[in-house]
Amino acid sequence: MPLLFRGAIKQMKWLKEQIRPWLDRGEIPADPLTNLTTTDNGLSVFVVEDDRSNLERIITAHAATRGKLDKYDYLLFDRRILSTVGIKTQATPAKTQDSEVNSWHLDLVELSGAKLLALVTEILRSNFETDRRLPNAISNQVKQAVNAGHMRQERLPKRLRDEVFST
Amino acid sequence: MIGATSPGENIGFDSFAATSEDLWRQMIHRVRRGSRTIRNETNGPPEETLYQIRQMTDCEEIVETQTIFVQQPYSVTAAESILERPLPGLPWTIDPRDAPNRTTCYGEQERLMASTVWQEPTVDIRGLMEVTFRAAEEEPFKDGMESEFSRQLTSLVRYYGNVVLDIVSGLIVFQQVSAEVASVALRTLGEMRHPLSRDRRLRLLKKMLGSSSPWIRDGAALGLAWLDDPSAIPALEKAIEQEAMEELRRNMKAVLEYLART
Numbered sequence: 001m002p003l004l005f006r007g008a009i010k011q012m013k014w015l016k017e018q019i020r021p022w023l024d025r026g027e028i029p030a031d032p033l034t035n036l037t038t039t040d041n042g043l044s045v046f047v048v049e050d051d052r053s054n055l056e057r058i059i060t061a062h063a064a065t066r067g068k069l070d071k072y073d074y075l076l077f078d079r080r081i082l083s084t085v086g087i088k089t090q091a092t093p094a095k096t097q098d099s100e101v102n103s104w105h106l107d108l109v110e111l112s113g114a115k116l117l118a119l120v121t122e123i124l125r126s127n128f129e130t131d132r133r134l135p136n137a138i139s140n141q142v143k144q145a146v147n148a149g150h151m152r153q154e155r156l157p158k159r160l161r162d163e164v165f166s167t
Numbered sequence: 168m169i170g171a172t173s174p175g176e177n178i179g180f181d182s183f184a185a186t187s188e189d190l191w192r193q194m195i196h197r198v199r200r201g202s203r204t205i206r207n208e209t210n211g212p213p214e215e216t217l218y219q220i221r222q223m224t225d226c227e228e229i230v231e232t233q234t235i236f237v238q239q240p241y242s243v244t245a246a247e248s249i250l251e252r253p254l255p256g257l258p259w260t261i262d263p264r265d266a267p268n269r270t271t272c273y274g275e276q277e278r279l280m281a282s283t284v285w286q287e288p289t290v291d292i293r294g295l296m297e298v299t300f301r302a303a304e305e306e307p308f309k310d311g312m313e314s315e316f317s318r319q320l321t322s323l324v325r326y327y328g329n330v331v332l333d334i335v336s337g338l339i340v341f342q343q344v345s346a347e348v349a350s351v352a353l354r355t356l357g358e359m360r361h362p363l364s365r366d367r368r369l370r371l372l373k374k375m376l377g378s379s380s381p382w383i384r385d386g387a388a389l390g391l392a393w394l395d396d397p398s399a400i401p402a403l404e405k406a407i408e409q410e411a412m413e414e415l416r417r418n419m420k421a422v423l424e425y426l427a428r429t
Binding site: 008010011012014017018067068070071072130131134135136137 | 411425
């Protein structure tokens with residue numbers, strides 16, 4: 001199943017047990033909707049390989065753009081939802097340090113309020129996934145990425161760099 | 168203990184302490200030349216030393232010496248009355264060799280010249296906390312970015328000690344703050360470095376694993392991950408057994424695995 005990745009969500013806004021009662025009465029809760037923040041009517045996502053082989057690299061690259069070490073929550077959903085809802089995409093490179101991850105980036109564009117609502121509704125009705133990486137896992141992954149040459153230590157945000165490489 | 172001193176000897180901080188504990192010991196032995204001091208466990212450093220210590224508290228383990236302002240002329244009785252109300256986290260003793268001498272008024276507050284002990288005007292800590300938490304309700308929290316609320320809460324705990332934790336506990340238990348703010352508070356309490364309050368913070372986080380709010384349970388688990396204390400493992404195991412939500416159970420298991428690493 002082709003998947004799309006949306007990072008830096010708040011997993012507590014996507015708890016399935018709390019969402020289910022809303023769906024049962026034909027509605028969706030507002031929290032997931034407000035947790036997908038658009039910019040210029042677009043939403044940034046990454047394309048995940050079918051075997052999820054690039055998932056950790058996406059997580060690491062995106063987490064490494066932040067100011068400090070912290071937990072990292074993300075959302076995975078079926079890419080086919082975009083066709084269902086009629087959402088256009090544009091392949092624009094992301095701005096992480098990892099150039100290969102940047103090439104996996106996609107912008108969902110020309111998002112109207114109605115389309116965003118439809119997108120979230122379809123996501124919530126689907127078998128979406130959320131998951132988390134703890135700060136220590138992010139720290140290890142960033143170190144590995146630097147060692148593998150995917151990122152450069154000196155280009156990391158200062159506090160993050162100090163937190164990751166001083167322990 | 169580093170370097171026993173005689174009264175009046177000015178140790179100074181000639182070199183930056185290798186560890187926060189060393190700096191702490193230096194503070195204990197610091198005696199201002201020629202001053203009459205109330206010696207306490209931190210040796211009540213004089214004003215300029217206090218300033219030095221504050222400048223050096225990039226070292227996060229250091230608990231800043233409490234500065235208190237007396238509102239009456241110094242006397243042994245006043246000092247003893249201060250001692251009857253120990254400042255949070257700082258045991259105080261009194262050196263019977265020191266004698267009250269004089270006081271000087273500085274603007275709005277009376278401050279002891281001869282003593283390194285001052286008493287703060289009564290501070291409504293609970294009021295401060297409520298204001299801080301109320302402001303947090305408007306703050307857009309983002310993972311990976313330090314929040315103003317986290318900074319303030321950390322400062323409050325460092326300055327006022329465990330009483331802050333009691334207030335936080337009450338605010339959360341009686342649902343006087345939103346679940347998200349409570350969660351951020353718990354994460355902050357786990358992440359901060361403050362040895363004197365560590366045990367209390369650990370107890371609070373373990374307690375909050377049993378909250379009825381998933382946000383709060385999650386925040387508590389994350390706080391325990393930051394605190395990185397394996398003694399939290401039994402509490403986490405129990406919380407996992409009782410956790411009905413799949414995502415939280417998974418998150419707690421990840422924290423448990425982390426704490427149980429050898």
